[in-house]
Amino acid sequence: MDQAKAHKKVDYLIIGQGLVGTWLSYYALKAGKTCMVVNDSHTAAASQVASGVINPVTGRRIVQTWMIDTFLPFALKAYTDLGAQLNANIVKEASVVLIHPSLQMQESFEYRYEHENVYLQKNNASDFEACMYTPFGTGQINQTIWIDLNLMITGWRQQLINNTQYIDAKFDIADLQITNEGVSWNEIQANQILFCDGIASMENPYFKMLPFAPNKGEALIVEIKDLPNQAIYKNNMTIVPWKDQLFWVGSNYEWEFKDANPSMDFRNKMETALRQLLKIPFNVVDHIAGIRPANQERRPFVGLHPSYPAIGICNGMGTKGCSLAPYFAHQLIAHCEQGSPIHPEASLERFEQILKK
Ligand SMILES: Cc1cc2nc3c(=O)[nH]c(=O)nc-3n(C[C@H](O)[C@H](O)[C@H](O)COP(=O)(O)OP(=O)(O)OC[C@H]3O[C@@H](n4cnc5c(N)ncnc54)[C@H](O)[C@@H]3O)c2cc1C
Structure with a gap:
């Protein structure tokens, strides 16, 4: 943290380091820019439980x-x-x-x-x-x-830490100030702040009016010793090789949920479905759950705020973060650097009226 504080001025302040924050920081650095990533590793991330x-x-x-x-x-x-x-x-x-x-x-x-x-x-x-x-x-x-999302996200985080480009902290929007040069947060000044904090953006006063529709999903981590682990299997559920003879088994799509915790109901349903599908023994070793930052339109939210161009967002990846995140993180950085257009179906421009209210 102290070392990180030495970086007082950066091009990009990036909030969140799930899939999207990983790609935004990757493309910002690739463009020769400086960045600081602020991520609260104690807050649940959809990217941690996704099958990838x-x-x-x-x-x-x-x-x-x-x-x-x-x-x-x-x-x-x-x-x-x-x-x-x-x-x-x-x-x-x-x-x-x-x-x-x-x-x-x-x-x-x-x-x-x-x-x-x-x-x-x-x-x-x-x-x-x-x-x-x-x-x-x-x-x-x-x-x-x-x-392998866990390997990718933790590996990239370590690289950011080594280069003093990462702060493990909970970002509080109350501490953000908009300045003539961009924004400032605690000791950091940045030309631009980009939010990629998953479902936390639903509480963000600049973006909470976007039509988010969060969606809970769960998975079991199951040991299936006799199942070949070179393919993904799909029935009513998906079975994905995880590590060695461990498989990720999921998922469900809950639009209404009380909390983000694993549920007995899901576990019972999956175990029944596995017994109906598999002729070979299996053993459940873990049960995980997360909330997808989904939205009503099934298209991402990518761009800069129409009234505050120092503030941007890359979010709303829903069930498809793995394919959408690299592409749209690249587009957002290119947009900030060269003014190149963002795909109209993903661009924040479609919400200009409601964001300006
Ligand atoms: C069960 C399940 C299975 C899935 N499987 C797939 C799949 O196979 N393929 C696929 O493409 N997609 C899948 N998804 C969807 C995918 O996980 C998401 O689209 C993607 O992870 C979203 O990434 P994100 O970076 O926007 O959000 P997140 O991964 O949620 O990251 C947000 C980050 O912001 C941080 N953060 C939040 N608030 C703060 C704060 N105040 N201060 C600092 N940091 C903060 C969090 O700690 C987190 O690191 C799955 C999702 C679930 C739940």
Whole structure:
């Protein structure tokens, strides 16, 4: 903290270091700028519990996700470059094995495979029958990528700490002052402050009027000793390789919730679903939960405040932070540095009227 205080003047003050704060600080530094990241490591982060999957095809109708042909190659390069900088293998390309949970899902897969197939492939259900029940057959999604988010975020944090670019503290907006040169907070002066503090932005007086719609999700960490850990498996749940023979098993999407804690209801449902799917033994070793900074439009909030251009936000990543965060963090830094446009569906400009009130 004392060393960090020596950095009195920076280009960017970045609030939060989940996925988005990691990428904003990465691109700010890559642009040759200075930054200070303020993150409260004791506040829960969605990025801590996410499985880290970028799946190009999702949902009951097995359709391609928004702009995935743009986001996927961008993300693959970005995560690979960041991993190289950390000297860590944070990104794996894996396929998703679909264990169709119903006749309807089997038919959806067949339809997409015949009509709009880019990422889909047929496979042999018999390859999975030693481990799983496959009454409705199987399919496969290719070009999925899986990111070791914990390794990435803690590795990047350590690099920021080594370079005195990180302060572990709870940011309080009451301590923020807008100045002629930008903003000041405690000992730090910055040209710009960028908020990427997940659901905490819902309380931020500059951005609380944005249509946030937080969404709770849970996962079990399960030991499944006999399950091959080279693929991701998807049924009514997703099973993602975590570490060695541990798998991340989730999730749910709760729009109404009392708290952010793991619930017995979720655990019971997942254990029942696992027993219905797996022929092999499993053992639950942990249960985690988090709140996704989702929003009603399912499009991110990216840009500078229309009345206070020293204050910006990159948020609202919802269920797709892994694919959206690198792309839009890059756009926001480029916007601040060169004035280049932000994608209109993500730009804060669409909320100009309500933010100016
Ligand atoms: C169960 C679950 C599974 C998921 N799986 C996937 C997946 O497979 N793929 C995918 O793309 N997305 C997934 N997501 C969504 C993904 O986690 C989010 O989109 C993403 O993590 C959002 O990142 P963020 O940086 O905006 O927010 P966060 O990760 O919440 O980070 C916000 C940061 O701000 C800090 N902070 C908050 N308040 C303050 C304060 N006052 N002062 C200082 N710091 C503060 C927090 O400590 C945190 O570090 C999943 C989410 C959940 C809950």
